[in-house]
Amino acid sequence: MRENKFLSIYDELVNQIQAGKIKPITKLPSENELVEQYETSRETIRKALNLLSQNGYIQKVRGKGSFVLDVSRYDFPVSGLVSFKEIAQKMGKPWKTIVNELEVLHPDDYLQKQLHLSSKDYVWKVIRSREMDHERIILDKDFFNKKVVINLTKEICEGSIYEYLEHVAGLKISFAKKEISVVEPTEEDRRYLDLKEYNHLVMVKNYVYLEDMSLFQYTESRHRLDKFRFVDFARRGN
C-alpha cells in the first residue's frame, strides 16, 4: 500500500483501457459509482479521472459522464521529453549512437547566452551521431553545465544520457522547452551526418531545466529532413 490511492486507481483504469477491457466510446462508471467500487472519496476518484483526461485516455462531459477515447490512434508518446533510444527501440529498427566528441571547455559567447553562464564556467560538450538503418540521420550536440553534471564518460554517452542523469546521478528534470526550425547544414553536419543531397536540416533546440529551476542543459538535435517527425498532442482547457 505504498502507492498513492489516486495513482493506483489511475493505473488500473489505464490498464483496462489499453487491454481493451473498457472499449472506446463507452462510458466509464460515474464518479459516485467509482467511489463505491474503490471505497474511497469522490475527490480521489476525480484526481484519477483528471489524470486520465490530461493524458488523453478519457473525455469528461459535464452532466453526461466520462467517455473512453480511442487510444489506439495515438501511436506516439504524449510527453515532450523522449530520448532517441526510446524512439529507436519503439520503431524496432537497428540503431547505434556514435560519440564523435566528448570534452570539457569554457562556453563560447553563443553558449554563454543559451545556458546563462559566464566565460569562466565549464561545460561538457558532447557531439553524437545517431544511426538508424545504417545511416547517420541525427546529430545531437549536447552541452551540460559542469557544475551540475560532474562526470560523463564515453560509455554513458553511447547509451542514454537521460537515463544516467535521472537514475544514476539522481538529477530531477522538471521541464524542457523545444524550438523547431529549419537551417542550412554546417561543415560539422556534413562531417558527422549522411546528409545525401539535402541542403537543409531540421534543428530542434532543447532547453532542459531541473526541479530547482536551474537551466543545466542545452541541446541541438539536427535531423535529416526526410527522417524528421514530431508529434504533439494538445488539449484545450480541462
Added chain:
Amino acid sequence: MRENKFLSIYDELVNQIQAGKIKPITKLPSENELVEQYETSRETIRKALNLLSQNGYIQKVRGKGSFVLDVSRYDFPVSGLVSFKEIAQKMGKPWKTIVNELEVLHPDDYLQKQLHLSSKDYVWKVIRSREMDHERIILDKDFFNKKVVINLTKEICEGSIYEYLEHVAGLKISFAKKEISVVEPTEEDRRYLDLKEYNHLVMVKNYVYLEDMSLFQYTESRHRLDKFRFVDFARRGN
C-alpha cells in the same frame, strides 16, 4: 462573482507575475498564507497553484514552497492550438489571408482515411494562402466535416475560422493532434506560395476533435522552410 474562485485567484497571480510585482526566483506566500489572504480553503488555493504550475508560471517544491519562474524567457504561447491570426498579430507584422478555394465536395480516399468518412459524406475544402511581409509563406488546406460545419463563407475564411467556429457556431474544440514533417512541394504549393528556391517545405498535419470526441477537421499547414518555427513547452510529472 460569476467566475470560479480558483480561476480568479489564478488570474490575479498571473497578472502579478507578468507585471513583475512578483519577481522570478522569489517564493510565493505559502498555501496556508494564501488561504488567509484569499479567505478560502486550501484545496481551492492548491487548484490555483496547480494551474500556475501546469502553465509554467511557478515551480512547486515539497517542503520548501512555490517559486516563481522566469516567464520572460517563454516568448511563445504554451498552448498547442494557435491560429495564424494570433501569431501574426503577436509578431506585429503586416499580414493577410487569401482564400484561394472554397467548396463542398465528397472526400477522396486520402481524406476519407484522415477524417474517418465515407465517399458519400461531404466536406468543406478551404485552401488559403497566408501572407506576411508581402510574401505568401504558409498554405493552409482545411477540410471540415460538413455535418459539423454547416456553413462557411469567404468572409469567415478570410478571418479566423477558429473564432467563427468557437464563438459563432458554438463548437467546443477539445483537443488536437499535430504531426510535423518535411515534404517536397507539389504543383499546388508552387501555385499558391512564394516558394523561392526552396525545394522542401514543413508540413504540419492537424487533427482537431470536438468535445464529443468526434474528429471534425483535418488541416495541412504547409510552411516555407525559412519561416517555420514551432515552440513546445513540456513539463515532466507534476
Added chain:
DNA sequence: AAGTGGTCTAGACCACTTC
C-alpha cells in the same frame, strides 16, 4: 519542532443533461 506542500476524507451546493 515548526513550516512546507501532497494526499485523502465526507460533506455541501451548483450547472448541465436526460427522462
Added chain:
DNA sequence: AAGTGGTCTAGACCACTTC
C-alpha cells in the same frame, strides 16, 4: 426529478525541508 460532473469547504495525516 434524478443523475452527471465541477467547485468548494474544513478538517486530517503524511513526507520532506529548515532551523
